[in-house]
Amino acid sequence: MIRNITFVILVAIVLTFVIQNMQVVEVRFLAWTISMSRALMIFGTLVIGIAAGWLLKYPKRRRELK
Numbered sequence: 001m002i003r004n005i006t007f008v009i010l011v012a013i014v015l016t017f018v019i020q021n022m023q024v025v026e027v028r029f030l031a032w033t034i035s036m037s038r039a040l041m042i043f044g045t046l047v048i049g050i051a052a053g054w055l056l057k058y059p060k061r062r063r064e065l066k
Helices: 002-020 038-065
Strands: 024-029 032-037
16 A cells, blocks of 8 residues: 555656656767757766666676685
């Protein structure tokens, strides 16, 4: 029951965030210019950060297994 309530609250927070950040922004990186919604840009940054953290931690785990 608590798990379902927590899930509904998290979905509501994410939907509120997406609705409030629908504006299209222009992102410039080196020679590229991309137009996308602000929410998508923040989500992409989150995914890149998670991947970078996972990749930086991976060699440490590998050494521990030996």
